[in-house]
Every structure is written in structure tokens, then in C-alpha cells.
Amino acid sequence: MRLAFRPGFDWSRVTWGRPDSPPTAICSYCHGALPEVPLILWNDEGWTLRLCDGCIEQWMITEK
DSSP states (O other), rough: OOEEEEEEGGGGOOOOOOTTTOOSOOTTTTTTBBSSSEEEOTTSSSSSEEHHHHHHHHHHEEOO
């Protein structure tokens, strides 16, 4: 399985974490509080996207 974003996910709302910055405590999409173990995705350059549980439920799907 792989994760994918649902249609309507607005990439322009994402606040990416810099590779050389300390981890943030807020969601990269809604800017709400992150759970103790958030979903963290990295791009090839090392920038991070951290999602809260609410954004995962709203915007993520699994594909086979």
C-alpha cells in the first residue's frame, strides 16, 4: 500500500519544515497541534511535511 492525498488537497497551504530547522509542534497544513507521533513526510531535499490526525483523516487515503 501507499499513501496518497485526496482530491482538493491544497499544496499552497503547506508550510514546509526546513532541513536545518528544529521540528515544529504544529501541523504543516492546518497549523493545529500535532499528536505525540505525527505523520512526517520528507521530500528529496529533506524538507518535511508534518500532519495532525485530523488532517490525515481528512486528506490521506491508501492505495494498493
